[in-house]
Amino acid sequence: xxxxxxxxxxxxxxxxLPGPYATLVLAALGAGVDxxxxxxxxxxxxxxxxxVDGRSVLFEVLNRGKRSLTLDLKTPAGNRAFRRLxxxxxxxxxxxxxxxxxxxxxxxxxxxxxxxxxxxxxLSGYGQTGPDRLKVGHDLNYLARAGVLGxxxxxxxxxxxxxxxxxxxxxxxxxxxxxxSALHQRNRTGRGCHLDIxxxxxxxxxxxxxxxxxxxxxxxxxxxxxGRDLLxxxxxxxxxYRTADGRYLSVGALEPKxxxxxxxxxxxxxxAETADGSAEREEQIRRELSASFAGKSLSEWVAHFADxxxxxxxxxxxxxxxxxxxxxxxxxxxxxPASGVGQAQLRLPFALTQFLxxxxxxxxxxxxxILAEAGFPQDEIRKLV
Numbered sequence: 001x002x003x004x005x006x007x008x009x010x011x012x013x014x015x016x017l018p019g020p021y022a023t024l025v026l027a028a029l030g031a032g033v034d035x036x037x038x039x040x041x042x043x044x045x046x047x048x049x050x051x052v053d054g055r056s057v058l059f060e061v062l063n064r065g066k067r068s069l070t071l072d073l074k075t076p077a078g079n080r081a082f083r084r085l086x087x088x089x090x091x092x093x094x095x096x097x098x099x100x101x102x103x104x105x106x107x108x109x110x111x112x113x114x115x116x117x118x119x120x121x122x123l124s125g126y127g128q129t130g131p132d133r134l135k136v137g138h139d140l141n142y143l144a145r146a147g148v149l150g151x152x153x154x155x156x157x158x159x160x161x162x163x164x165x166x167x168x169x170x171x172x173x174x175x176x177x178x179x180x181s182a183l184h185q186r187n188r189t190g191r192g193c194h195l196d197i198x199x200x201x202x203x204x205x206x207x208x209x210x211x212x213x214x215x216x217x218x219x220x221x222x223x224x225x226x227g228r229d230l231l232x233x234x235x236x237x238x239x240x241y242r243t244a245d246g247r248y249l250s251v252g253a254l255e256p257k258x259x260x261x262x263x264x265x266x267x268x269x270x271x272a273e274t275a276d277g278s279a280e281r282e283e284q285i286r287r288e289l290s291a292s293f294a295g296k297s298l299s300e301w302v303a304h305f306a307d308x309x310x311x312x313x314x315x316x317x318x319x320x321x322x323x324x325x326x327x328x329x330x331x332x333x334x335x336x337p338a339s340g341v342g343q344a345q346l347r348l349p350f351a352l353t354q355f356l357x358x359x360x361x362x363x364x365x366x367x368x369x370i371l372a373e374a375g376f377p378q379d380e381i382r383k384l385v
Contacts, residue, residue, distance in 0.1 A: 022176050042363040092118060
């Protein structure tokens with residue numbers, strides 16, 4: 001089956017995680033993604049450990065299936081070449097601080113003159129406008145400002161630091177949604193547009209149900225509370241419990257029928273019968289559940305709940321998720337091509353995506369090829385590369 005985006009060409013000027021993950025999704029959907037890098041060393045991620053055979057594993061997994069073109073956009077020749085190059089592309093993704101592309105003369109307004117159909121996506125920490133548009137930050141900062149960080153953890157303890165980059169991946173997926181929507185609009189109007197994606201706002205989207213409910217309640221409601229609300233620790237039947245061997249179980253018995261089944265399986269049906277939603281009773285039930293789960297090992301509990309409908313699952317750690325038979329049955333893991341870094345790769349969790357067979361490109365590996373495709377004469381290509 002032909003890949004759904006096989007007719008699209010993408011210029012990727014982004015770095016680190018958000019932009020490269022967005023263009024990785026596009027590449028896995030079949031788009032041709034050409035990564036534009038500075039000739040003086042290329043993207044920072046190329047040298048970030050862990051390294052295998054001298055190559056960054058993180059750069060490899062985020063840039064599979066892409067090509068690399070080196071251009072010095074600060075020089076007149078490189079800048080002019082980029083403006084010519086952009087005429088043949090559908091999408092552009094950049095992740096510089098606001099104002100950088102304008103100073104280079106490569107803003108959306110400038111490139112729109114070269115290609116009115118161009119869809120131009122800017123990813124930045126706080127967006128292209130507003131008083132904080134130029135502030136620096138990373139994922140943890142955006143989660144903090146969005147209220148996401150402060151919402152997780154125990155009521156008396158500090159916020160729980162996430163183990164993954166929520167704002168980075170959230171903004172990447174927001175960018176993909178925006179780009180695909182803009183393509184649909186372009187099919188009707190023939191015109192491109194500028195997408196302004198803020199990582200801080202992408203993080204805020206993960207609190208959408210809670211904040212929307214808070215706004216709707218107005219003066220009759222109460223502020224969000226760490227560890228005290230429905231799905232962040234406030235109820236005993238939705239949480240994490242320690243087992244006898246120091247491992248953990250996730251319990252998501254949210255609906256009454258699942259909670260009744262859970263309590264019955266534990267030999268304590270009265271816990272479900274006497275739950276009244278009060279904070280005091282929830283704490284009592286939590287203590288009872290903690291004592292029960294502490295009586296057996298993780299593997300014993302997994303076997304105990306194997307044929308039940310209690311919404312109980314083990315908390316995987318280390319490499320355990322890579323051996324999950326469910327993921328393997330759905331073909332989310334595959335041997336990587338011999339030419340790449342690493343032994344296996346993950347398919348992205350979208351039905352139409354494909355495993356990317358080509359490894360991440362060497363710095364400038366495809367410069368001459370990309371410029372030739374764009375119609376540059378050989379003497380000019382030699383000067384540029």
